[in-house]
Amino acid sequence: MLDWIRWLGLSLIVIALDQLSKWQIVKGLSGESEVEIASFFNLVLLYNKGAAFSFLNDAGGWQKFLFIFIAMTASVLILFLLKKHSGEILFSAALAFILGGALGNLLDRIRMGHVVDFLDFHIADHHFPAFNLADSAITLGAALLILDNFRKGKS
Numbered sequence: 001m002l003d004w005i006r007w008l009g010l011s012l013i014v015i016a017l018d019q020l021s022k023w024q025i026v027k028g029l030s031g032e033s034e035v036e037i038a039s040f041f042n043l044v045l046l047y048n049k050g051a052a053f054s055f056l057n058d059a060g061g062w063q064k065f066l067f068i069f070i071a072m073t074a075s076v077l078i079l080f081l082l083k084k085h086s087g088e089i090l091f092s093a094a095l096a097f098i099l100g101g102a103l104g105n106l107l108d109r110i111r112m113g114h115v116v117d118f119l120d121f122h123i124a125d126h127h128f129p130a131f132n133l134a135d136s137a138i139t140l141g142a143a144l145l146i147l148d149n150f151r152k153g154k155s
Contacts, residue, residue: 004079004086007096014100018133019107022116034120041121046130047114071106075099090148097141104134 029035029045036042078099085091108115117130 004082004092007082007086007092008099010093010096011100011103014097014134014137015104015107018101018104018137021133022108022118025118026116029118040123041119043118044120044130046117047112048117048130049114068106068109071102071109074102075106078102088148090144090151094141094144094148097137097144099141101134101137101141104137105132 025043025045029043032045034042034044078095082092082095082099085095105115115132115134117132117135119132119136120130121128
């Protein structure tokens with residue numbers, strides 16, 4: 001009956017890793033603009049007031065409340081789906097990753113008014129928009145949802 005609670009544990013792990021990594025980056029890169037790790041990867045410290053790819057980053061502040069509302073609404077929906085489908089392992093794992101990522105970024109928005117991004121992948125001078133572990137968890141969750149959908153379609 002309470003199988004869905006185990007999926008919340010996965011979400012909590014995602015939140016903890018996300019928040020710990022952001023705390024370390026803010027603490028460690030406070031005076032530096034970037035640290036080269038490899039020829040294609042840097043650690044940077046960026047504050048994103050927008051959404052993915054800095055969408056609405058310069059909107060003037062109202063976007064914070066929009067993104068908080070979206071994250072809270074999505075989290076409630078995900079909790080409902082987790083309770084209803086907790087026995088579907090791939091589907092529930094996907095939702096747990098998305099929930100953890102959404103809540104990790106939500107905590108940033110509530111506490112600081114922005115999201116901390118720090119992973120900077122690039123090819124030569126062409127940089128992919130910086131992101132964080134919460135964004136990675138959301139992306140992984142979305143990929144797992146697609147995989148789950150393909151698997152269900154073939155059975």
